Amino acid sequence: MLSPELGHYALALACVLAFAQAVVPLIGASTRDIRLLTLAPALALGQLLALLVSFLCLINAAVTDDFSVQNIVANSAVSKPLLYKITGVWGNHEGSVLLWILILGICGAAVAAFGRNLPGILRARVIAVLGIIAAGFELFCLTTSNPFARVWPAPMDGQGMNPLLQDPGLAFHPPILYTGYVGFAVPFAFAIAALIEGRVDAAWGRWVRPWAVAAWCFLTCGIALGSWWSYYVLGWGGYWFWDPVENASLIPWLTGTALIHSATVVEKRESLKIWTVLLAIATFSFSLSGTFLVRSGILNSVHAFANDPARGIFILALLALVIGGSLALFACRAPALTSGGFFAPVSREGALVLNNIFLCSICAVVVTGTMYPPFMSLLFDRTISVGKPFFDATTIPLALPLFMFMGIGPMLPWKRAQLWPVIQRLWITLILTGLAFAISLWGVAGVFPALSCGAAVWVILTSITDVTERIRLFRMPLSGSLQRARGLPRSVFGTALAHAGVGISVLGLAVMSQAQHKITEITPGTTQHLAGYDWTLEKVEQAPGPNYTAMTATVKVSRNGHLVAMMHPSRRSFNAQHQTTTEVSIHTNLLADLYCVLGDQHGTDANPTYVLRLHYNPLAPWMWLGALIMAVGGILSLSDRRIRVGAPRRAQSAARTVTSP
Amino acid sequence: MNDTHDAPPSSPLRRRLLMGVPLAGAAIVGVGFARMLSGMQKGSFDPHKINTPVINRPVPDFTLAAQPPGTGFSAQDLRTMTKPVLVNFFASWCIPCLAEMPVLMTIKKDIELWGIAYKDRPENAEGFLRHSGNPYTRIGSDREGRTGIDWGISGVPESFLVTPGGIIRWHTATPLAPDILQTTLLPLLAKLNSP
Numbered sequence: 001m002l003s004p005e006l007g008h009y010a011l012a013l014a015c016v017l018a019f020a021q022a023v024v025p026l027i028g029a030s031t032r033d034i035r036l037l038t039l040a041p042a043l044a045l046g047q048l049l050a051l052l053v054s055f056l057c058l059i060n061a062a063v064t065d066d067f068s069v070q071n072i073v074a075n076s077a078v079s080k081p082l083l084y085k086i087t088g089v090w091g092n093h094e095g096s097v098l099l100w101i102l103i104l105g106i107c108g109a110a111v112a113a114f115g116r117n118l119p120g121i122l123r124a125r126v127i128a129v130l131g132i133i134a135a136g137f138e139l140f141c142l143t144t145s146n147p148f149a150r151v152w153p154a155p156m157d158g159q160g161m162n163p164l165l166q167d168p169g170l171a172f173h174p175p176i177l178y179t180g181y182v183g184f185a186v187p188f189a190f191a192i193a194a195l196i197e198g199r200v201d202a203a204w205g206r207w208v209r210p211w212a213v214a215a216w217c218f219l220t221c222g223i224a225l226g227s228w229w230s231y232y233v234l235g236w237g238g239y240w241f242w243d244p245v246e247n248a249s250l251i252p253w254l255t256g257t258a259l260i261h262s263a264t265v266v267e268k269r270e271s272l273k274i275w276t277v278l279l280a281i282a283t284f285s286f287s288l289s290g291t292f293l294v295r296s297g298i299l300n301s302v303h304a305f306a307n308d309p310a311r312g313i314f315i316l317a318l319l320a321l322v323i324g325g326s327l328a329l330f331a332c333r334a335p336a337l338t339s340g341g342f343f344a345p346v347s348r349e350g351a352l353v354l355n356n357i358f359l360c361s362i363c364a365v366v367v368t369g370t371m372y373p374p375f376m377s378l379l380f381d382r383t384i385s386v387g388k389p390f391f392d393a394t395t396i397p398l399a400l401p402l403f404m405f406m407g408i409g410p411m412l413p414w415k416r417a418q419l420w421p422v423i424q425r426l427w428i429t430l431i432l433t434g435l436a437f438a439i440s441l442w443g444v445a446g447v448f449p450a451l452s453c454g455a456a457v458w459v460i461l462t463s464i465t466d467v468t469e470r471i472r473l474f475r476m477p478l479s480g481s482l483q484r485a486r487g488l489p490r491s492v493f494g495t496a497l498a499h500a501g502v503g504i505s506v507l508g509l510a511v512m513s514q515a516q517h518k519i520t521e522i523t524p525g526t527t528q529h530l531a532g533y534d535w536t537l538e539k540v541e542q543a544p545g546p547n548y549t550a551m552t553a554t555v556k557v558s559r560n561g562h563l564v565a566m567m568h569p570s571r572r573s574f575n576a577q578h579q580t581t582t583e584v585s586i587h588t589n590l591l592a593d594l595y596c597v598l599g600d601q602h603g604t605d606a607n608p609t610y611v612l613r614l615h616y617n618p619l620a621p622w623m624w625l626g627a628l629i630m631a632v633g634g635i636l637s638l639s640d641r642r643i644r645v646g647a648p649r650r651a652q653s654a655a656r657t658v659t660s661p
Numbered sequence: 662m663n664d665t666h667d668a669p670p671s672s673p674l675r676r677r678l679l680m681g682v683p684l685a686g687a688a689i690v691g692v693g694f695a696r697m698l699s700g701m702q703k704g705s706f707d708p709h710k711i712n713t714p715v716i717n718r719p720v721p722d723f724t725l726a727a728q729p730p731g732t733g734f735s736a737q738d739l740r741t742m743t744k745p746v747l748v749n750f751f752a753s754w755c756i757p758c759l760a761e762m763p764v765l766m767t768i769k770k771d772i773e774l775w776g777i778a779y780k781d782r783p784e785n786a787e788g789f790l791r792h793s794g795n796p797y798t799r800i801g802s803d804r805e806g807r808t809g810i811d812w813g814i815s816g817v818p819e820s821f822l823v824t825p826g827g828i829i830r831w832h833t834a835t836p837l838a839p840d841i842l843q844t845t846l847l848p849l850l851a852k853l854n855s856p
Contacts, residue, residue, distance in 0.1 A: 331681040378696060
């Protein structure tokens, strides 16, 4: 029933529906034809339905081991566990493009379903813009990356999957990350619709923000999950390598973070409008470029996708159409957008402008560092690589002032604020931060790590102070404070939580710079000392696995004679792929990770020695915990009453806009 | 940015130009990418290529112990040669090296081959050459890999063409294959031999 042919057909059908979705609502919007406008949501839902059928067909082919499908042959095998047969569908180029398109379809349908309180014309235009993007990428999928292509004669078994990808963390990393990337298509579509309409106002800011926040939450989780995966699967003891693929996810995250902040200025003060529109375009443009340029092979990355320059040219043409088209529209229409009023430098909006300046500077630095090697190679034929030293030296000095203003910003009132009352309310926080900085200067090696620790503590404390000040905790009876807490909008808690999450992540990153490690070659029975722990290699055993053979070590970790953990790092040799993976053993108490990797076997068979890599990673779990807290903060602010209930209305001057009945 | 964007337009033209800046920037980057992609298709641009700073430089100083069945050599030996020498880094643990051996056997009549066993136990390297055949005139053992670092190798096999006087003229970080011989190495040798 769910044959690959049906899937192929459904994909083609989705492409046709997307073209209709791209054209019909735009005609309806310009001729003010309500019948055409009302077609937009129906087309978006229809496209999603077709994509769902197509995706289910591919999953069905993978689950039923249909080796007449090229994609399944190349990436699956009979012996692969069921979970990885399903998740392996998006573990390769063709399948991941289909997943990307499916998520875009879900975004379009979500605007159709949840955008009922939008003016009819705006909603139709937003859906049409999403339709244009979908049509382009469905065409790309059909013509250059068809996941349903057949092979004949069909082989008996597939080639299997890269063993590194057989991991639950990576199985769910792509859908979450892609939802983040693709989610920014909705703010992008809103920006284009606003440019076509020639009108950006407070209501627009309020409509855009929830979509941007939702996408941002997914992107945050996606990045954290990817980083966590590389930490515990690759076994290098690192968590971020400034690899082009990682940067490709960080860049839209930075501009997206700037976007969710600047959109509040549009919403509250009708200011920064053109800038916000540009950020919305830039964020999605960076998401698009990042996801697809990585696959063209231009960026030299450890993340291998099947690189194909021919595919790259199609992608580049598509990018030129979407990004070039939107920026051309911006160049034409943005000068005509009406400007908002001035505002005082010391105010909430002033702090948000600083936030934008610093975030965008960091983004510019990361873009430069990522693009420098290929452009040097193109222009001057010189091979260079840009790595951690560059990014550390440039991003940290820009991030520190950002953290400083981040603490004060939420406490400043809109319009016109005074710095002095805020500092008065923050004096306890200032003293505590100073204390924390002093302690970290003493306990942490290096000025920047110590400064980062201080900044992280500052961000966490100010976000707590923000809430306690608002509910006047300890200044009035507790019941009164609780009453006030209940009355506070949830977005206040969301902001505080997200900011605290940033602080927790930064604290984790700063303290992680103090990680210790040691590489040794020892015989079983010997003990090594690292970070106050005694690590004893007790024994190493060979054990067969389902499609690999494993060499597993038993490492006893004790401290002052007390047993802390028994760790079992191992090495797996996959015979089919001629590949060895390391299974890192991690023991965590949430304050520090003990991290142990088993390396090669040396020495004679009678008297073997083993390479053992031992790491002590203080506060490592906080890096990802902080990201999770940031996302929870975002979700909390999404549940704010203003977004759930309040159907924002445009000002009376909006009479010229037609609203659907 | 609020000052420039949201202030009343002082000059409409300036404002228009400012709004065109993102498009212009994106266009420049886009053209760059297009040239990279077309370069990749034609083979003139390779982002994964590692260029070697040792080309046209004298060989670094080293003295290598003998690796049976050959005799060891030093940088001085290379400098005093009167014919070009192809220095080839290999190891018994390296599968591409094994695949490269038949090619080396065919070109040893065209050029003298000196081998360097990189990070390898002498007994393993000796066994490797007994099985695959020995194309080398002299063989040095770089047990610790120090010489390899000085030569700037990123892996094995790698080959360096050293001309009389000890100057490195050509280098490849890939296993030698018949097409590299025909298109690059042999024409280069012909040019060097007929000045």
